[in-house]
Amino acid sequence: MKKFKIILIFFIILIPSNLFSEISYNQILEDPTNLDLNLQYLKEQETKGNYKAVIATLERLSDIYSDNLDLKLYLLSISLKIDSKERTKDIIDQIKRSPTLTTAIRQRLDKIVSTLEAQDKQQDNEWVQFIDIGYNTTLENNVNTKSDSNSLYISDSLSNYATDTIDDDDYQNIGIKYGAYKQLSDTSNINFNVGKAFTRQNRDKNKENDAHSLFVNYNKQIDKNYISTFYTLNENNNIHESDYVVHSLIIENRFGLKPNQNVVLSGNYSLTDYRTDNVFTAAEDKNNEAQGLAVGYEYFINQNNNIKFKYGFNDYNAKLDSYGYDNEYLRISYSTRVKTINFNIAQTINYNTYDKADTFVKSDTIRDDEIKTNSISMSGSLNQLLNYEFLKNIFYSASYSEIRSKSNILNYDYNKDIFKFGLTKRITF
Secondary structure, eight states, X not given: OHHHHHHHHHHHHHSOGGGSOOOOHHHHHHXXXXXXXXXXXXXXXXXXXXXXXXXXXXXXXHHHTTTOHHHHHHXXXXXXXXXXXXXXXXXXXXXXTOTTOOHHHHHHHHHHHHHHHHHHHHHTTOOEEEEEEEEEEEEESOTTOOOTTSEEEETTEEEEOOTTOOOSEEEEEEEEEEEEEEEEETTEEEEEEEEEEEEEESSOOTTXXXXXXXXXXXXXXXXXXXXXXEEEEEEEEESSSOOEEEEEEEEEEEEEEETTEEEEEEEEEEEEXXXXXXXXXXXXXXXXXXEEEEEEEEEEEETTEEEEEEEEEEEEEESSGGGOEEEEEEEEEEEEEETTEEEEEEEEEEEEEESSOOTTTOTTOOOEEEEEEEEEEEEEEHHHHHOOGGGTTEEXXXXXXXXXXXXXXXXGOEEEEEEEEEEEEEEEO
């Protein structure tokens, strides 16, 4: 029955609109106050993209039914769609004077006004600046990535993990970012942010670090091509592990096949530099240079639903060959929005083949892994979720990830589950 309903809905959507009788303008003139007739006419004209007729009819109806707030909200939605900012502001002012206005609608109107003001700033080529203050907590059931067999190879000898090896643990991250973005022209923009974060762990210490970050992004649209360049710098000062710095550069082109379909091509390059010291004397052996390519496809079912596919490969060349490997990956994701909540479901499969056997692990076997990650996440605004004005510009995120790794060396056969929850307060100025 459920399958039949889905097919029926699909069939109705695909039926040409001209199979149904349309309301003519003469019918409206003959019965101008018939609300049902006018609403049907509005829907037909909106489907055709005849927004001038829709606006004219809605303005006339709003005068006749001056207490009907729904008509004014309908007019507002059309005004937003055709990007008439001055008209939109006038309509908002009219709606705010309505005696039937609710607190929820007023809060929504205030948010629209704030968005329009931010867009005006961008159009004036001013930098829009912000500060993000965030708190995140993570729970893992295999924080030390123990193998399923609870054993591992060390220099070709099979050993068990120490009896006090910690499995379940949690760690917290507190961070702050300063950023800004600017509309350079009608077809280009730039944004950046710099940040600092602290991670502390409850039971173990391997995740603890102080991190610095820099992110720069430039976007340019040329016809149907939307070209983006991303540069990222991450400096990880680990407290109980070796420190390292990662430079990453990504160039991406999103080509619009159709209004709701894109093909995405990207290339990436990165450098990872580990810092050798008195404790971690061989850390620099992990230094690597990586380059890769990827191709993707995006299909937007509607405004709130989309499916994305991505296939790519990377080549990691390390100073010590046993740390170098070839990576091939496939990712599929589905995103949707239910009321005010954004949901994402994804699966990523990584295939890693290493360049040389690791004599510190198993000298007669070159490592080969398959790592499958299934994840589900949700995010949104606390203000929209709970409808409290004091929660404005506070955003939440929550996710669950299931990681299953299979390898030809039992050290890397493992399962782990990761839960994350975060809150971010954004201050814009």
